[in-house]
Amino acid sequence: MIRTQLLALGAAALFAAPATAQEATPSPMTQPHDWGALLKQDATAAHAAIIDSHPGVQDSLNPGFRSQADAGLAVALERAKTASTAGGWWWALRGFIASFDDGHVQLGLTDPSWGFPTRWPGFLTAYRGDDAVVATRDESDASTPPVGARLLDCDGVSAADLGAQRIGAFRGRWFLEAQKVSFGDWLFLSAQNPWISEMRTCRFETGGRAASYDLTWRPLEGDALRARRTAAGRQPSIDFGFTRLPDGGYRLAMPSFDGDPSGEAFPALTALLAEAEAKQAELRAAPYVVLDLRGNGGGSSHWSQHIARTLWGDDWLSAHGEAPIQGIEWRASQANLDAIRAYLAEWRAAGVPEEDERMVWGLRIEAGMVAAMAEDKSYWSDMAAPPDVSMAAPEAADPPLLMQGPVYVITEAGCGSACLDAVDLWKAAGAVQVGRETSADTVYMDVRDQALPSGLARMAIPMKVWRGRARGNNEPQTPARLFDGDMADDDALMAWIAALPR
Incomplete structure (x- = not known):
């Protein structure tokens, strides 16, 4: 009967992706912490909560569930050895949660106003079927690809592999059209994720002709970020x-x-x-x-x-x-x-x-x-x-x-x-x-909802x-x-x- 969380945390806080915001008080994401230790602590606690309460652990019809959970934890713990920033902590946790490929196993910042400085190369893409195409761009920058241009590859990596590596690995369920529609703009957004690097050169196709573009990354935050994501995603919003x-x-x-x-x-x-x-x-x-x-x-x-x-x-x-x-x-x-x-x-x-x-x-x-x-x-x-x-x-x-x-x-x-x-x-x-x-x-x-030991994130x-x-x-x-x-x-x-x- 009840399919999503009803506790005081609320869906917005539990499931929101990190978004840059201007806070009256400093965000914990900008404060000094031993982020590697926090990652180890939170990932271990998330794994323990899964083992304790998730029905898949004892599911005879899903014998690989436990090994999948253990493998995801192992990756997170390995990353904890070198994680030194809030972004390293957050995106490693996201990768662990994404490894379950389950929309009901989710992660969110305790306060969705916390976030990370975000950068873009002057354009964002959206998925049209399996193709990533430019959906919005900085019109004042002639060095960016035109709206409608189809991504071919970046730094020698195919467009299909880029999506899986840069978005799917941290969101999960990349085989679904819905994931591409919902998160396609993240292909050219950089939010302090040390486990992937900012692309340098990409090729796009326009009118049957391919052209290369050198990317120049620059800040995109606050209202400007929200406006660009809205323009790229065009997600419907209706009232009751x-x-x-x-x-x-x-x-x-x-x-x-x-x-x-x-x-x-x-x-x-x-x-x-x-x-x-x-x-x-x-x-x-x-x-x-x-x-x-x-x-x-x-x-x-x-x-x-x-x-x-x-x-x-x-x-x-x-x-x-x-x-x-x-x-x-x-x-x-x-x-x-x-x-x-x-x-x-x-x-x-x-x-x-x-x-x-x-x-x-x-x-x-x-x-x-x-x-x-x-x-x-x-x-x-x-x-x-x-x-x-x-x-x-x-x-x-x-x-x-x-x-x-x-x-x-x-x-x-x-x-x-x-x-x-x-x-x-x-x-x-x-x-x-x-x-x-x-x-x-x-x-x-x-x-159900569960807080992680750091107090900075919660999971479902x-x-x-x-x-x-x-x-x-x-x-x-x-x-x-x-x-x-x-x-x-x-x-x-x-x-x-x-x-x-x-």
């Missing part, structure tokens, strides 16, 4: 909303599924679901309904299940739900149990009643973990619980379809975690995915493993209708959807 469209269709915009009662998304989602229920008849009779998930990185699957029931109804979902999963197993550890109890305490403080499905869920997990730990078991199996609609078995008789028009689900590269759960559920019910390919996740999920650790999920491990959802335009261009995207044949 329930809108009746001019042609009678409806658009439900849900840029987050965050389940934190103290967060901004919680009241917005609560209001949206209430309006959807109140206008259920209109939604079901509409020529089409758009479920807009742009910007949605996950949260709680509670919201998407509620939307599914409102649109299709329980009978249809029972007959057209996802294939039943084989099992859910929670890694039984004291730290994981403490995290579940923290969720329960926060919900109680927010006034969530004991009979609410979230409280019932949390209390069941708490009791199961306590029982498993008392018997010295590695896992507690959650299959005794009543199934979610996404796990319901099909019925023999097919109930009537209550939706008169198609349901379109807009996705893009940022869709992960509980956003992916929503796409899984809604597509099984008959929704049509449009837009761009999603991100992907492993079968390890429901994360999955607590359960999902057995027999229909969508494979690290497998994205691919749209039936691919939008080739700018996913941030709201008017163009909605006009394109309105014109789709129905």
